[in-house]
Amino acid sequence: MLATLFRLELKGIFRAPTWRQNLWMRIFIVFAILYFALIFLSLGFGAYFIIEKLELGEPFAVINRYLLYYLGFDIVFRYMLQPMPVTDVQPLLYQPLPKKLVVHFSLLKTFYSFFNWSHLLFLIPMTIVLISKGNETGATLLWALGVYVLLLANNFLNIIINQKTSVFIGVASLVVGTGVLQYFELYDFTLVTQPLFLSFYNSIWPVALVVLIAAATYYYAFTHFRGLMYLDTGLAKKTEKTIAIDQKYFERFGKLGLLLKNDVALIIRNKRARMAVFAGFFFIFYGLLFFTGAIEAYDGVYWRVFAGIFVTGGFLFSFGQYVPSWDSSYYSLLMTQNLTYVEYLKSKYSLIQVFTAVTTVLSSWYIIFGWDIFSYVLIGAIYNMSVNAAIVLWGGAYVRTKIDLTSSKKAFGDKNAFNYKSLLLTLPKIALPVGLFALVDNLAGTTAAKWSIVFISLIGLTLKPWVFKRVITIYKKEKYQTLKAYRS
Amino acid sequence: MITVSNLSKTYSGTTVLSIDQIDLQAGEIIGLVGNNGAGKTTFFSLLLDLIKPSTGYIENQGVQVNQSEAWKSDTAAFIDENFLIGYLTAEEYFTFIRGLRGVSAPDMEAFLEVFKSFFNEEILGNKKYIRDYSKGNQKKIGIAAAFIGHPKLVILDEPFANLDPRAQMQLQKLLKHFNSEEGVSLLVSSHDLLHVSEVCQRILILNKGNLVKDARTSEITLDQLRSYFSEEPTEEA
Numbered sequence: 001m002l003a004t005l006f007r008l009e010l011k012g013i014f015r016a017p018t019w020r021q022n023l024w025m026r027i028f029i030v031f032a033i034l035y036f037a038l039i040f041l042s043l044g045f046g047a048y049f050i051i052e053k054l055e056l057g058e059p060f061a062v063i064n065r066y067l068l069y070y071l072g073f074d075i076v077f078r079y080m081l082q083p084m085p086v087t088d089v090q091p092l093l094y095q096p097l098p099k100k101l102v103v104h105f106s107l108l109k110t111f112y113s114f115f116n117w118s119h120l121l122f123l124i125p126m127t128i129v130l131i132s133k134g135n136e137t138g139a140t141l142l143w144a145l146g147v148y149v150l151l152l153a154n155n156f157l158n159i160i161i162n163q164k165t166s167v168f169i170g171v172a173s174l175v176v177g178t179g180v181l182q183y184f185e186l187y188d189f190t191l192v193t194q195p196l197f198l199s200f201y202n203s204i205w206p207v208a209l210v211v212l213i214a215a216a217t218y219y220y221a222f223t224h225f226r227g228l229m230y231l232d233t234g235l236a237k238k239t240e241k242t243i244a245i246d247q248k249y250f251e252r253f254g255k256l257g258l259l260l261k262n263d264v265a266l267i268i269r270n271k272r273a274r275m276a277v278f279a280g281f282f283f284i285f286y287g288l289l290f291f292t293g294a295i296e297a298y299d300g301v302y303w304r305v306f307a308g309i310f311v312t313g314g315f316l317f318s319f320g321q322y323v324p325s326w327d328s329s330y331y332s333l334l335m336t337q338n339l340t341y342v343e344y345l346k347s348k349y350s351l352i353q354v355f356t357a358v359t360t361v362l363s364s365w366y367i368i369f370g371w372d373i374f375s376y377v378l379i380g381a382i383y384n385m386s387v388n389a390a391i392v393l394w395g396g397a398y399v400r401t402k403i404d405l406t407s408s409k410k411a412f413g414d415k416n417a418f419n420y421k422s423l424l425l426t427l428p429k430i431a432l433p434v435g436l437f438a439l440v441d442n443l444a445g446t447t448a449a450k451w452s453i454v455f456i457s458l459i460g461l462t463l464k465p466w467v468f469k470r471v472i473t474i475y476k477k478e479k480y481q482t483l484k485a486y487r488s
Numbered sequence: 489m490i491t492v493s494n495l496s497k498t499y500s501g502t503t504v505l506s507i508d509q510i511d512l513q514a515g516e517i518i519g520l521v522g523n524n525g526a527g528k529t530t531f532f533s534l535l536l537d538l539i540k541p542s543t544g545y546i547e548n549q550g551v552q553v554n555q556s557e558a559w560k561s562d563t564a565a566f567i568d569e570n571f572l573i574g575y576l577t578a579e580e581y582f583t584f585i586r587g588l589r590g591v592s593a594p595d596m597e598a599f600l601e602v603f604k605s606f607f608n609e610e611i612l613g614n615k616k617y618i619r620d621y622s623k624g625n626q627k628k629i630g631i632a633a634a635f636i637g638h639p640k641l642v643i644l645d646e647p648f649a650n651l652d653p654r655a656q657m658q659l660q661k662l663l664k665h666f667n668s669e670e671g672v673s674l675l676v677s678s679h680d681l682l683h684v685s686e687v688c689q690r691i692l693i694l695n696k697g698n699l700v701k702d703a704r705t706s707e708i709t710l711d712q713l714r715s716y717f718s719e720e721p722t723e724e725a
Contacts, residue, residue, distance in 0.1 A: 257587075265575055
């Protein structure tokens with residue numbers, strides 16, 4: 001019975017829309033998995049020799065000492081990234097299956113998770129190396145078992161802390177507390193845990209204890225979920241509280257205001273859009289790499305133009321390039337309303353400009369690095385608001401990725417990265433201003449070079465109608481294809 | 489109002505819709521019935537220029553729908569949840585459509601008054617995003633929005649499905665009201681023969697993409713409709 005359920009699960013994985021959508025994505029996922037697998041494998045094989053080479057001490061002892069870090073990071077990463085298992089068992093509830101079995105299944109299927117099997121890629125080669133280096137075979141295997149069981153305990157602990165706030169607070173304060181004490185070298189917990197982990201090697205009883213702990217976490221998670229197997233409790237879809245938006249403010253802008261208000265609601269009320277804006281916000285700090293001389297290769301003056309564009313262009317790049325995909329779930333509505341493409345584009349264009357302006361204000365602290373540095377931020381902002389705001393919409397017209405607004409997953413399905421037309425359009429976005437700056441800088445000096453970008457921005461502004469016309473032609477040409485992609 | 493000429497839609501060799509000729513007059517409620525796969529939604533999608541015809545064309549009030557966008561200002565539709573904006577509340581959604589269709593706020597209030605009993609106090613003032621409403625209530629929101637701004641033609645795909653019995657009866661009344669009082673022409677598809685025969689003045693039956701019957705409701709009885717769908721589907725193939 002359980003085997004049938006697992007076969008179902010496998011089908012679920014391989015028939016997932018993100019997986020089936022396109023070849024590029026599959027290749028990308030496979031590469032990503034191979035990449036991480038390779039990292040784990042090489043760490044597994046290499047850790048021993050690295051420790052030896054760096055002369056950190058007896059490798060096995062060192063490994064045991066830092067195992068605490070490994071476990072600590074494991075639980076943190078799990079909490080942040082590992083999806084929760086009990087989400088799609090609802091159809092199983094109507095079948096003649098005992099609820100217990102369904103719960104066992106949904107807990108056990110986490111073994112499929114990358115967060116569990118990837119550790120084996122690390123542990124197995126490490127065990128092989130340890131044995132080949134003269135450690136006792138049986139004892140080493142026992143040790144590896146103990147460690148893996150601890151990681152499994154982490155797996156179930158993570159499930160519990162995702163459900164129970166009280167447990168989350170407990171575990172979080174433990175992890176943070178240990179981390180802080182460790183970081184400020186107030187107390188070294190690794191010295192306590194080192195002999196604990198080492199004892200897996202020496203005796204069977206500590207391992208038995210760890211197995212008991214893992215079993216207890218499993219049992220706890222099990223009873224918790226068993227009690228939640230009802231449509232109105234654990235499986236209920238949560239209704240969100242609404243966040244009010246001031247209608248009046250936008251009304252004065254007419255149709256444009258209507259669309260802008262929707263976009264603001266889109267950003268505030270949808271996880272996916274919020275994340276894009278959040279990601280864009282972090283671009284602000286990107287300039288630190290360039291302006292502080294932190295990285296030698298970035299010290300050149302041309303890089304500063306590059307940095308200026310990125311610092312103020314975060315929203316433009318993270319949000320703008322997915323227009324019109326943000327509206328994919330109701331594109332049919334937009335296509336049948338009396339709304340012209342120009343009106344639609346203008347609203348997005350204004351949105352990007354407003355956000356770029358806000359980002360520029362938020363970046364104004366760069367002035368502490370001096371006026372010269374800050375002037376690059378301003379130049380970037382001017383170029384972004386005039387030229388890039390239009391060009392990014394042009395690039396978006398080629399992207400036909402349906403966006404699931406409610407999912408927070410940064411879908412790998414962002415095939416935008418592989419769209420050569422969008423890639424080509426990064427040239428005018430970044431290479432053109434940097435290139436122009438370099439050219440004028442060499443001919444007439446830095447000040448002239450700065451002004452040349454302001455000048456080309458003004459020219460870009462006059463080209464906006466032309467770019468819009470191009471974008472509209474693409475929208476119209478691709479309308480049926482786009483609708484098909486969005487409605488599938 | 490609507491002229492269909494030589495229209496067909498083919499997906500990789502399979503023809504899903506093929507209609508030589510229909511003329512639909514303004515001012516009528518026209519019902520479209522047929523089994524799943526009969527081509528009802530395909531026809532609506534073609535009419536709304538959401539898909540491209542393989543041959544032929546549709547004219548809506550004198551303009552070919554895939555050539556000009558002039559029809560958009562007085563045609564409205566609710567086909568499925570792709571016509572709703574999930575992250576807005578019902579009020580915000582209505583305000584959005586109202587803005588696009590140029591209806592003033594007081595007019596809107598009067599308009600919503602008509603839907604009061606249809607909404608059954610479950611739609612307005614709920615502080616809930618549309619995506620969190622039940623399927624039936626989402627449908628109510630979509631149907632009401634389609635009538636905003638005095639459209640001349642409203643297209644509804646399966647409006648009775650998912651509604652509770654009371655709401656179905658009220659919808660019948662609403663459709664008749666908008667048709668007789670406001671002169672709205674309606675194109676409505678349904679699996680429910682009873683509703684269609686009670687509301688519509690003209691009934692079109694589609695089967696496997698072909699128009700097989702086109703009759704005035706006065707000429708075709710509910711029993712005849714029923715017996716049509718009771719026949720074994722051998723002869724049509």
